[in-house]
Amino acid sequence: MSQNEALLTLEGWFTVHDFRKINWEKWNAASAEERQAALDDLFTLMKGWEGNEAANEGSSAVYSILGHKADLVFMYLRPTLQELDEIKTAFNKSRFAAFTTTDYSYVSVVELSNYVNNPGEDPKANPHVRDRLYPVLPKWEHICFYPMNKKRDLQDNWYMLTMDERRQMMASHGMIGRKYAGKIKQIIGGSVGFDDWEWGVTLFAHDPLEFKHIIYEMRFDEVSARFGEFGNFLVGNHLDQEKLQNLFTV
Ligand code: VOV
Numbered sequence: 351m352s353q354n355e356a357l358l359t360l361e362g363w364f365t366v367h368d369f370r371k372i373n374w375e376k377w378n379a380a381s382a383e384e385r386q387a388a389l390d391d392l393f394t395l396m397k398g399w400e401g402n403e404a405a406n407e408g409s410s411a412v413y414s415i416l417g418h419k420a421d422l423v424f425m426y427l428r429p430t431l432q433e434l435d436e437i438k439t440a441f442n443k444s445r446f447a448a449f450t451t452t453d454y455s456y457v458s459v460v461e462l463s464n465y466v467n468n469p470g471e472d473p474k475a476n477p478h479v480r481d482r483l484y485p486v487l488p489k490w491e492h493i494c495f496y497p498m499n500k501k502r503d504l505q506d507n508w509y510m511l512t513m514d515e516r517r518q519m520m521a522s523h524g525m526i527g528r529k530y531a532g533k534i535k536q537i538i539g540g541s542v543g544f545d546d547w548e549w550g551v552t553l554f555a556h557d558p559l560e561f562k563h564i565i566y567e568m569r570f571d572e573v574s575a576r577f578g579e580f581g582n583f584l585v586g587n588h589l590d591q592e593k594l595q596n597l598f599t600v
Pocket of ligand 1: 461462463464465498500520523524526527528530531534535536538549551553564565568569574578
């Protein structure tokens with residue numbers, strides 16, 4: 351056993367997942383003009399977010415969420431926490447926000463762990479690394495989000511393993527992940543100090559069954575089987591302006 355072999359991590363954009371519920375009773379009771387004004391406010395915000403993305407100053411995406419846990423998720427990536435705060439405030443001032451409530455959100459920072467770095471190389475000079483730290487959210491049809499920890503039990507304490515043991519397990523994890531190239535795009539948000547779990551995992555897929563396949567396959571892999579602890583899973587479908595307009599048409 352070796353202690354204090356803390357890993358160097360690389361951080362990219364800060365991230366908020368803002369999960370919202372729609373107050374359908376209020377929405378249905380509003381006039382057609384009030385509803386359209388609310389949607390127009392939302393579309394104006396979305397245009398602004400697209401501008402940020404085009405200027406390489408962050409990325410955003412909107413998805414519906416199935417089940418009772420939420421109706422929508424707004425996922426934002428930005429260079430600073432201040433910008434994420436401004437987005438939250440602007441959203442809350444919009445007429446659209448008055449028809450929503452939020453009881454779950456997740457704050458993290460896009461993270462790469464340095465298990466795979468090349469000694470002597472400045473990782474942030476590597477365009478491949480930069481693309482992963484400052485990603486454009488892919489807007490694929492489906493999203494899956496869940497928070498997770500690595501276990502800290504006496505027998506199975508991830509943080510008491512040696513660097514070599516952890517590196518080996520992460521290599522096996524990465525091998526499984528590579529089989530899903532083109533099918534799953536993963537964004538790992540480090541959330542130690544930012545939110546209630548250690549990581550927020552966001553997966554994008556064209557086929558939602560790929561979420562089930564990769565997560566199930568990883569459950570048999572030692573790092574997940576022995577050390578993975580998981581929170582709530584949320585899954586949903588991509589929304590653009592047209593789909594939002596249809597969704598909210600009464
Ligand atoms: C497309 C799928 C995919 C691929 C290719 C992939 C690869 C990799 C690599 C190469 C590395 C290590 C270097 C780095 O990049 O950080 C990681 C790192 C990580 N992963 Fe991963 N992962 C995937 C997918 C993937 C999934 C589905 C999950 C959830 C696990 C599950 O059981 O539900 C996950 C989790 C993580 C986490 C929490 C970390 C950080 C762990 C730490 O201790 O620091 N990940 N991951």
